[in-house]
Amino acid sequence: MSSVARKKPLVIGEKSRYVRAMFATIAPRYDQLNSLLSFHRHHAWRQQAVRLAKVGPGERCLDVCTGTGDFALALARAVGEQGTVVGADFCVPMLQIGLQKIRNRGYRQIKMAVADAQALPYPNASFDVVTVGFGVRNVASLEKALAEMVRVTRPGGRVxxxxxxxxxxxxxxxxxxxxxxxxxxNIGGWLSRKEAYTYLPESIAQFVSREELAAAMQRAGLTQITIYDLNFGTVCIHIGVRPAYTGEVLQ
Ligand SMILES: C[S@@+](CC[C@H](N)C(=O)[O-])C[C@H]1O[C@@H](n2cnc3c(N)ncnc32)[C@H](O)[C@@H]1O
Structure with a gap:
């Protein structure tokens, strides 16, 4: 692991700028590379996350760090035409590719929005489900992103x-x-921007473990956290519930 460690860790503002610029550069090839590098498995992983979170018809969903919108599309299929999905990201070139894909496929229930996961422009408790796919590893402050995701989830909703x-x-x-x-x-580097695909393993090596991520979710106020391993344990789904307070007056 030490062989991929970045010599100088990026500080918060620098990391956001670096990540946004990097995704802007690789946006045109992002979907193609995802399919190639995951052996076409990445759609199935998002689909499984939607299934495990029991996303159902009519629900209101927010997908942060939505990029080219593949998680938003998986959510839209589950919520149907009565539901709503907002895909939010701070990298406009990624969103534009997603928007085109969503329009081509005719999913009117999805809106794409420019937003920073660390300061979401949505009211408290406004979504039933908040998702993030391959995004939290990239945000500059995991704590801020988790706090925001929990804030906009309704009590009883899922992250x-x-x-x-x-x-x-x-x-x-x-x-x-x-x-x-x-x-x-190496494959990513040959086909796209070299730096972007050395960043990927670096960011995985530097990111918190599955247990540490569960602990961070708990600190952010989530309960009933469950962890599912996929793809020989190289991909994980964490699901937490925002506690539903009943307002019951204790005697
Ligand atoms: C690896 S892509 C994942 C895209 C998509 N969720 C998927 O499943 O393919 C990571 C995305 O996170 C976005 N991102 C990183 N930090 C962000 C932040 N602070 N706020 C919003 N988006 C962010 C990037 O712009 C990029 O589109």
């Missing part, structure tokens, strides 16, 4: 995080590390 994670120790681990830290950055 869903789909993210890469470091594989658990197992006989497969050396192979998985080889793919994640050596093969993937």
């Amino acid at each position: 869903v995080i789909l993210e890469f994670t470091r594989p658990r120790p197992s006989p497969l681990r050396p192979l998985l590390d080889l793919y994640l830290f050596k093969i993937l950055p």
Whole structure:
């Protein structure tokens, strides 16, 4: 892991600028590379997250760090025409590609919005479900993003995080590390901007573990946190519930 550690960690403002500029550059090839590098599995992972969070018809969903909108599309299929989905991201070129895709497929229940996950422009408790796919690893402050995601979720609503994670120790681990830290950055680098695909394994290596992410969700006020491992433990889904206070007066 140390071989991929960045020499100088990015500070918060720098990280946001760096990440936004990087995604703006790779936006035109992002979807294609996602399919190639995940062996076409990435749609199934988002679909599974939607299923595990029991997203249903008529629900109001927010997908932060939505990028080109694939999580928003998976949510839209689950909420149907009576539901609503907002896909929010701070990188306009990513959103524009998503918007085109959504229009081409005729999903009128999805709106795409320019917003920073760390300062969401939505009222408290305005969504039933708030999701983020491969995004929290990229935000400058995980705590701020989680606090905002919880704030805009209604009591009793769910927060869903789909993210890469470091594989658990197992006989497969050396192979998985080889793919994640050596093969993937090279293929990504040949086909797109080299730096973007060395950033990917670096950011996975530096990101919190699945247990630390669950603890951060708990600190942000979520309960009933469940963790699901996918793809040989290289991808994780965390689901937490914002507690529903009943207002019952204790005697
Ligand atoms: C790896 S892409 C994930 C896109 C999409 N969610 C998916 O599942 O493919 C990460 C996205 O997070 C966005 N992002 C990173 N930090 C953000 C922030 N603070 N606020 C909003 N978007 C952010 C980037 O612009 C980028 O589009």
